[in-house]
Amino acid sequence: MKKYLFTPGPVPVPSEVLIEMAKPIIHHRTAEFESIFAEVREGLKYVYETEQEVFILAASGTGAMEASVANTLSRGDKALVVNGGKFGERWGKICRAYGVEVEELMVEWGKEVDPADIEKALQADPLISAVLVQASETSTGVKHPTKEIAEITGKRDDVILIVDGITGVGVFPLPFDKWGIDVLVGGSQKAFMLPPGLSFAAMSDKAWKFYEKSNLPKFYFDFKTALKNAEKNTTTFTPAVTLIIGLAAVLRRFMAEGRENMHARHAKLALATREAMRAIGVEPFVQDTPSTALTTVIAPPEIGAGKVIASLRDDYGITVAGGQDQAKGKIFRISHIGDIDKTDILSIVAAIESVLDGLGYDFNFGAATKKAAKILSED
Ligand SMILES: Cc1ncc(COP(=O)(O)O)c(C=O)c1O
Structure with missing residues (x-):
């Protein structure tokens, strides 16, 4: 059976990139x-x-998350971690592993x-020197308000904003310099349409000041x-040569498409998927601020997500992601990142309808595909 990957990482890799x-x-x-390497630096x-x-x-992405902490913070520093899902929780684990004290801001999934x-x-505790958040919390499908958070940290010289943009960079706008983000992490197996194995991080001038004080190993x-090495178009150690060659090919594709069009592509695929599911009573898990990297939906409770995921896999060769922890068995997640286009979205929406019908869900069969097709055909 032909395989279709609709997980929010790893993602399908374009054939011209595989060939490179x-x-x-x-x-x-x-x-x-x-x-x-020079070309890739400019593209990034x-x-x-x-x-x-x-x-x-x-x-992988976690490596750059860890490096962001190690390059900016110090033992005994205090970090405010936004924890609204598995990856927010990971920020806390990384900080604690390095002896950084963590205050968690718990957010409902x-x-x-x-x-x-x-x-x-931040006002209550002037000792907090970093805010760590996900631009896109992939475990739930939420987009956090990075711009508004950056406005808050931007007013303070003694607080940096470290953003996990692993499913945000390339998906929706996260202008690093304009918004005043201090560290921004990305990952190859996401919007960058590459296999897993590379991650990215940028540092602001404020973050470099933190680097100078940082005593973490x-x-x-x-x-x-x-x-120092990048400025000479080289790397300190042996780079992942193959992946970097693939990255050059992906970035050429991005340059041709244009940044705004990249963002619009994800937004359109997400809108079509979300509205298609709504049209058949399958509600989005995120009502107000969904990330456009993926659409997270609540499986009809009488069926459960497990059966939907298994049938998509066994009957259609489609892999989607399930939920974790409290969302396990309740939700499934459909990715829009990587080499996914409108035909792919029509395919998965139609497959979901077929699977739900087979599992006895009572709905207007065809309404989701019709909705998706309508949205995808609009300019
Ligand atoms: C938002 C977010 N942060 C961190 C990670 C972890 O990245 P990796 O599995 O590449 O280490 C992921 C991976 O799915 C992610 O989506």
Whole structure:
């Protein structure tokens, strides 16, 4: 059976990118690689909307999350962590592992954080020196208000904003310089349409001031060493050559498409999916501020998400993501990142209808596909 990947990472990789990565490996200490690296550095700055260096780490997204903490904070520092899902929880675990004290701002799953609560927490505790949040909390499908949070941290010289943009960068606007984000993390197996294995991070001038004071251990992921080498179009250690060659191909595609069109593409696929599900009474898990990287829906409770996920896999070769922890068995998550287009969305929506019908769900069969087709055909 043909396989279809609709998970919010890993994602389908475009065939022209796979072909680039299948070519014979080249050595990294060569003019050829340096020229590819120079191109990639520029492309990443375009996607991040920054003049700063965007570091390329040979690690999955969590590696760049950890590096963001290690390069900016110090033992005994206090961090305010927005925890509204599994990845927010991970910020807390990383900070604690490095001896950074954590104050968690718990947010109900499926809801965005209220920036006023961040302001309040910072006012109540002047010792907090960092706010850590997800731009897009992939475990629930929520988009947190990064811009509004950056306005709060931007007013303070002694607080930095560290944003996990792993399913945000390239998906919706997160202009690094304009909004005053201090550290922004991205990941290859997300909007970057690559296999897992690379992650990205940019640092603001304020974050570099924090670097100078930071006493957390760092070696492999030391951003200052990485910066010195990047400026010479090289890397400190052996880079993930194949993935970086793939990244160059992806960034060429992004440049041709344009940043705004990339964001619009995700928004359209998300809108079509969300409204299609609504048309058949399958409610979104996130009502107010859904991320456009994925659509999280509540499976009809009488059926449960497990059966829907299994039938999509067994009858259609489609992999979607389930829920974790409190959302396990309740929700499933349909990705819009990677090499996913409107035909893919029509396919999955139709497959979901067929699966729900097979599982005895009582609904207007065809209404979801019709809705999706209508939205996707609009300019
Ligand atoms: C928002 C977010 N943060 C962090 C991660 C962890 O990234 P990785 O699994 O690449 O380490 C993911 C992966 O799904 C994610 O979506």
